[in-house]
Amino acid sequence: MFSRPPLIFQNMKTIIIDDEPLARSIIREYLQHHPELELVAECNDGFEGVKAIQQLQPELIFLDIQMPKINGFEMLELIEDPPSVIFTTAFDEYAIKAFESHAVDYLLKPFSRERFDKAVSKLLQLGKTGGREKLAPLLESVSNSPGEQHRVVVKLAGKIRIIPVEDIYYLEAADDYVKVHTREGAFLKNKTMGHFESVLNVNQFVRTHRSFMVNVTEITRIDPYEKDNHLAILKSGGRVPVSKAGYSKLKSVLGL
Amino acid sequence: MTRSPISVSKFRNNFFGWWVIWAALHVLLVTYYGYSLNESVTDSLVTNGLLIGACWIISNILRYYLPYSNRYWYVLLLSITFSLVANALSKFILNLILIDPVNSNYILFLSNTYWIRLGVAFLLIGCMAVICVLWYTQEEEQEHRQRKDDAEKLSREAELYKLRQQLQPHFLFNSLNSISALIGSDPSQARKMIHQLSDFLRTTLRKEEEQWVKMEEELQSLELYLEIEKVRFGYRLSTSIVKDEKSLQMLIPPMLLQPVVENAIKFGLYDTTDAVTIFISVSSQNDSLKVIVQNPFDPETASPRYGTGFGLNSVKRRLYLLFARTDLVETSAMDHVFTTTINIPKHENDYHR
Numbered sequence: 196m197f198s199r200p201p202l203i204f205q206n207m208k209t210i211i212i213d214d215e216p217l218a219r220s221i222i223r224e225y226l227q228h229h230p231e232l233e234l235v236a237e238c239n240d241g242f243e244g245v246k247a248i249q250q251l252q253p254e255l256i257f258l259d260i261q262m263p264k265i266n267g268f269e270m271l272e273l274i275e276d277p278p279s280v281i282f283t284t285a286f287d288e289y290a291i292k293a294f295e296s297h298a299v300d301y302l303l304k305p306f307s308r309e310r311f312d313k314a315v316s317k318l319l320q321l322g323k324t325g326g327r328e329k330l331a332p333l334l335e336s337v338s339n340s341p342g343e344q345h346r347v348v349v350k351l352a353g354k355i356r357i358i359p360v361e362d363i364y365y366l367e368a369a370d371d372y373v374k375v376h377t378r379e380g381a382f383l384k385n386k387t388m389g390h391f392e393s394v395l396n397v398n399q400f401v402r403t404h405r406s407f408m409v410n411v412t413e414i415t416r417i418d419p420y421e422k423d424n425h426l427a428i429l430k431s432g433g434r435v436p437v438s439k440a441g442y443s444k445l446k447s448v449l450g451l
Numbered sequence: 452m453t454r455s456p457i458s459v460s461k462f463r464n465n466f467f468g469w470w471v472i473w474a475a476l477h478v479l480l481v482t483y484y485g486y487s488l489n490e491s492v493t494d495s496l497v498t499n500g501l502l503i504g505a506c507w508i509i510s511n512i513l514r515y516y517l518p519y520s521n522r523y524w525y526v527l528l529l530s531i532t533f534s535l536v537a538n539a540l541s542k543f544i545l546n547l548i549l550i551d552p553v554n555s556n557y558i559l560f561l562s563n564t565y566w567i568r569l570g571v572a573f574l575l576i577g578c579m580a581v582i583c584v585l586w587y588t589q590e591e592e593q594e595h596r597q598r599k600d601d602a603e604k605l606s607r608e609a610e611l612y613k614l615r616q617q618l619q620p621h622f623l624f625n626s627l628n629s630i631s632a633l634i635g636s637d638p639s640q641a642r643k644m645i646h647q648l649s650d651f652l653r654t655t656l657r658k659e660e661e662q663w664v665k666m667e668e669e670l671q672s673l674e675l676y677l678e679i680e681k682v683r684f685g686y687r688l689s690t691s692i693v694k695d696e697k698s699l700q701m702l703i704p705p706m707l708l709q710p711v712v713e714n715a716i717k718f719g720l721y722d723t724t725d726a727v728t729i730f731i732s733v734s735s736q737n738d739s740l741k742v743i744v745q746n747p748f749d750p751e752t753a754s755p756r757y758g759t760g761f762g763l764n765s766v767k768r769r770l771y772l773l774f775a776r777t778d779l780v781e782t783s784a785m786d787h788v789f790t791t792t793i794n795i796p797k798h799e800n801d802y803h804r
Contacts, residue, residue: 214684214687214720215625215628215629215683215684215685216684216685217628217629217632217633217682217683217685218625218628218629218632220632220635220636221628221631221632221635224632224635224636239724240724242724261621261721262721263720263721263722263723263724264721264722264723264724264749285620285621285624285625285628286619286620286621286623286624287621303624304624304625304627304628305624305627305628305630305631306628
């Protein structure tokens with residue numbers, strides 16, 4: 196039954212992130228039976244979680260989904276190279292569907308010690324990556340959740356910002372990132388333009404150009420520019436290129 | 452199938468009463484012209500007997516086949532045919548019965564009054580037909596309305612049931628998880644929480660929609676719920692409840708406030724990271740109940756901008772179904788405090804029929 200973990204996982208640094216103290220205490224209790232997992236921090240919410248992960252560089256986190264302000268998935272998006280994760284949740288149909296479709300292990304509260312041990316040993320057996328390669332597609336699929344997205348969680352100079360989509364002026368493709376231009380400045384988000392096209396309200400955000408997407412409520416006028424192209428002038432003074440195809444899309448959304 | 456107007460006893464008595472008076476008048480009229488009592492009574496019985504038979508047949512025909520609104524010529528045709536037949540039959544029968552060579556005057560009288568008799572028969576049968584058409588149309592409409600009402604009532608009940616079932620599984624499983632944690636560290640607290648959770652679940656299951664409950668009871672179940680949440684969230688959650696004595700005795704639809712408080716907890720605890728106080732005030736105003744629920748929220752984050760969430764919508768919907776009013780739930784957000792105000796009109800015994 197019990198398989199001895201490889202030496203490399205001796206004293207794996209572990210963090211618990213859950214907003215309920217009792218939910219943390221039961222994980223702490225179960226962890227006592229796993230000397231190879233060294234509990235280095237407990238966090239109340241995603242903000243503390245991001246900070247602790249950066250400072251302590253854990254190999255494993257126990258992560259609750261529903262937490263104040265930013266949920267577990269949003270927190271993970273803010274971390275460059277996330278550690279192995281064991282998700283814990285009480286009831287979240289959508290998240291559970293996502294876990295199953297990506298073969299990511301998760302614990303349903305309340306869980307038994309046997310179930311907990313199974314999840315831990317499964318993770319240890321996965322080797323060094325600990326199933327981390329599955330995280331990116333999982334996060335991509337949960338952030339493409341049905342229904343339009345109302346906010347974007349970003350990190351700027353170590354500070355986490357939750358930006359309502361109305362505050363976005365326009366989006367600009369920048370290599371592997373998307374630059375989100377807002378009232379409070381520009382943020383880089385590790386996503387594709389296609390992702391934003393699928394999660395933002397199509398009547399508010401129009402892909403006017405291969406590398407630009409604009410919030411139509413921010414447009415004050417549209418000027419001709421070179422041959423078939425136009426420039427959308429924003430209230431904020433920003434100028435967004437509009438291609439020929441983008442111009443006809445823009446016209447239909449604006450009802451021109 | 453609809454009832455015939457004659458099957459309603461009130462109408463049947465009226466109908467036959469007037470028929471007797473009408474037949475008597477017929478007898479008087481014929482006697483007035485100098486014919487014997489025997490002749491006048493036979494005439495009246497045969498003629499009016501046939502008329503009443505024609506009326507009965509017409510009312511039954513219309514009962515099973517009601518013309519569309521634009522086909523009233525059908526009713527006219529039916530009346531003409533029946534008056535012609537009734538008149539011809541009555542003439543034939545009277546000729547047979549009252550053939551008396553001594554008094555051939557009567558036979559002459561009979562053929563002289565043919566057109567008058569036909570006119571009177573047509574008027575009576577026509578009237579009957581029109582009354583029947585009106586009656587059956589109204590009857591059909593009433594049946595239709597009844598069906599619609601029943602369907603509406605059914606769907607309303609189903610909806611109310613569904614709305615009440617929205618007890619969050621999230622809450623239940625998290626509470627069980629807390630109990631599981633407490634069993635190791637604080638068994639007596641674990642036991643207490645099991646009792647609280649059981650009591651809470653029992654009150655939510657027991658309550659029936661038709662039976663309004665006293666505010667006192669509703670508050671007790673809310674307090675149970677909040678106690679459980681306090682164990683879950685520890686220091687982060689505290690509550691403050693203000694109530695006046697009179698309001699505690701007033702009635703309220705069961706579990707109405709539950710989603711409001713859940714909503715307050717959701718916004719309060721999941722939209723901020725600080726310690727949170729949920730404020731609940733219950734008071735009586737004139738004859739209605741006023742409930743205020745307040746929770747802190749963060750205007751910086753998006754959530755409150757996007758409507759009031761499922762919880763409050765379900766409360767609005769429920770109050771609308773009960774009172775047909777949309778102005779009973781108000782919300783406001785000011786200075787980091789989100790306030791929900793609910794007015795519950797006085798309970799009337801017939802609200803649920």
